[in-house]
Amino acid sequence: MLDLHRLKALHAVAVYGSVGAAAEALMVTPSAISQQLAKLERETGSTLIERSGRGVKLTDAAGLLAEHAERILALVEMAEADFEALRGTVVGRLSIAAFPTAARGLLPGALNELKRRHPELDLVLYEREPERQVREVARGELDLALVQDWLNRPMAIPEGLSRAALLDDVADVILPVGHALADRREIDLAELHGERWISSSPGTVCHDWLVFTLRTAALEPEFSCMADEYPTQIALVGAGHGCAIVPRLGRDVLPQDVRAVPILPRPTRRIYALWRTDAARRPAIRAAVEVLRQTSPPPGLTAASGELGEPATPSSHAVPHPGQ
Numbered sequence: 001m002l003d004l005h006r007l008k009a010l011h012a013v014a015v016y017g018s019v020g021a022a023a024e025a026l027m028v029t030p031s032a033i034s035q036q037l038a039k040l041e042r043e044t045g046s047t048l049i050e051r052s053g054r055g056v057k058l059t060d061a062a063g064l065l066a067e068h069a070e071r072i073l074a075l076v077e078m079a080e081a082d083f084e085a086l087r088g089t090v091v092g093r094l095s096i097a098a099f100p101t102a103a104r105g106l107l108p109g110a111l112n113e114l115k116r117r118h119p120e121l122d123l124v125l126y127e128r129e130p131e132r133q134v135r136e137v138a139r140g141e142l143d144l145a146l147v148q149d150w151l152n153r154p155m156a157i158p159e160g161l162s163r164a165a166l167l168d169d170v171a172d173v174i175l176p177v178g179h180a181l182a183d184r185r186e187i188d189l190a191e192l193h194g195e196r197w198i199s200s201s202p203g204t205v206c207h208d209w210l211v212f213t214l215r216t217a218a219l220e221p222e223f224s225c226m227a228d229e230y231p232t233q234i235a236l237v238g239a240g241h242g243c244a245i246v247p248r249l250g251r252d253v254l255p256q257d258v259r260a261v262p263i264l265p266r267p268t269r270r271i272y273a274l275w276r277t278d279a280a281r282r283p284a285i286r287a288a289v290e291v292l293r294q295t296s297p298p299p300g301l302t303a304a305s306g307e308l309g310e311p312a313t314p315s316s317h318a319v320p321h322p323g324q
Contacts, residue, residue, distance in 0.1 A: 002043060004076065007069035009036035010048065014066035015139065018055050025141060027124070040065075074140060090118040090287045097128040097136065098146035101230070102271060105250030106146065106166075110295045118287055129205070130155065137161060137274055144288055150209065150269045162280060163272040164289050165304035167297040169249040171213075171267040172260040174237045179259070186262040189217035196224040196242040198233045210245060213267055234258055248300045270304055 012022035013033065023030040041048050048062035058066065098107050103125065111123055126142070133145035138158050146166070149155045157163070173192065175182045181191065197214070199221075200206035206228070214221045224242040227233050231252060233244040238257035245267065246260070254260055273289050280286065297303050 003036075003040070004073070006036045006040040006043070007065070008073060009033050010040060010062060011066050011069040011073060013037070013049075013056070014058055014063065014069075015141075025136070027126075089120070090283045091120045092282075092284055093122040093124060094144065094284045094288060095124045095126065095142050096144045096146070096288065097126040097133045097142050099130050099133070099148060100127055101169075101247060101250030102146045102148070103127045103250075105298055106271070106292075106295065110292050113295065114288055114291045117291065118284075121284055121287075131205075134158070134161075134274065137276060140276065140279075143275065143279065143282075144285060145274045146292075147272050147274050148269045149272060150267070157274070160277055161274055162277045163274045164293060166271045166273055166292055166295075167249075168302050168304050169247050169269045169271060170262070170301070171245050171247045171269075173263045174234055174244045174246050174254075175259050175261055176237055176240050177257050177259055179243075181261065182259040184261055186264060189214070189263045189265065190219065192217075192243060193219060195222075197221045198225045198227065198236050198242040198244040199223050200228045200233075201226045204228065213245060216265070249298060 009022065009026070009032075012026055013019060016022045016025055019030045019033045019037075023033045026033070037049055044061070044065065046061040046065075047059050048065070049056045050059055051057075096107070096111075107125060111125065114121065115123060128136070128142075128145070130147050133142065133147055134155070134157060136142040137145045138161060147155060147157075147163075148169070173187070173189070181187050197210070199210050207226075211221055225233075225236045227236060230244075230246050230250075234246065234254065236242065237244050238255055245263070247267075247269065248260075249271070251260075273292050275285050275289070293303075
């Protein structure tokens with residue numbers, strides 16, 4: 001009898017390409033994955049893993065078994081979902097992922113409320129970049145994800161997923177307190193011609209989005225600092241090293257040496273809950289989405305309109321997104 005946990009470990013290695021990446025996805029140690037694979041080799045009497053340089057490579061036998069494991073795990077998930085739906089109770093394990101600012105600015109309170117209403121629900125939270133969340137929800141490795149869709153840069157969503165709009169988030173420009181425009185109620189982005197900018201690292205989705213935003217206002221950005229965390233960017237603005245554009249969701253109270261000024265055109269992103277359409281019968285997913293939609297948006301943000309469980313419209317092209 002093949003053990004499901006060992007099949008899951010093998011499937012994760014096949015999907016993510018390494019023992020370390022599989023361990024991160026399953027929230028276990030690499031040694032735990034290696035142990036499961038060794039036991040699976042003894043169960044099957046086959047060599048499943050071969051050393052390849054500093055990594056590992058799946059054998060043909062492992063590839064065949066991983067294909068069967070994918071189908072087996074999908075059937076197990078369907079059986080669990082049907083059983084939960086039959087019982088009609090909000091129980092079991094629910095894995096939720098969110099990008100950093102949503103994990104910080106939206107989920108703590110929502111998870112508290114979800115746990116208060118449904119104490120038998122086992123909640124697991126992952127912080128993930130948006131593109132990775134979409135892949136893992138589509139593959140059944142995550143139950144629910146909070147994703148973002150910048151209105152001028154739509155995210156590509158595969159078929160078979162449903163979503164519910166949660167809130168609209170707006171980004172402001174962060175200026176040093178002594179800046180000539182820092183006391184304005186709002187400014188046109190084009191007025192910041194000639195400014196130096198603070199951005200995430202080149203090649204990251206956050207950097208790509210900022211470049212796109214500035215160029216829509218006919219600004220050719222000149223970067224002075226690169227920092228991947230928004231609080232670090234804000235600190236650098238306060239020290240006089242440039243300006244930054246930062247969303248409101250998950251933004252801490254600003255220090256006294258900076259000002260957040262609304263800009264036109266207003267960069268806006270819509271935050272969605274995303275799940276597999278076939279899994280919608282799970283009471284736990286319905287309960288989680290309901291709580292997320294009922295959670296009051298943070299100050300300065302507005303709840304989004306939209307039908308619960310609307311099919312996610314597939315996009316014809318994938319585009320970069322800010323991961324924060």
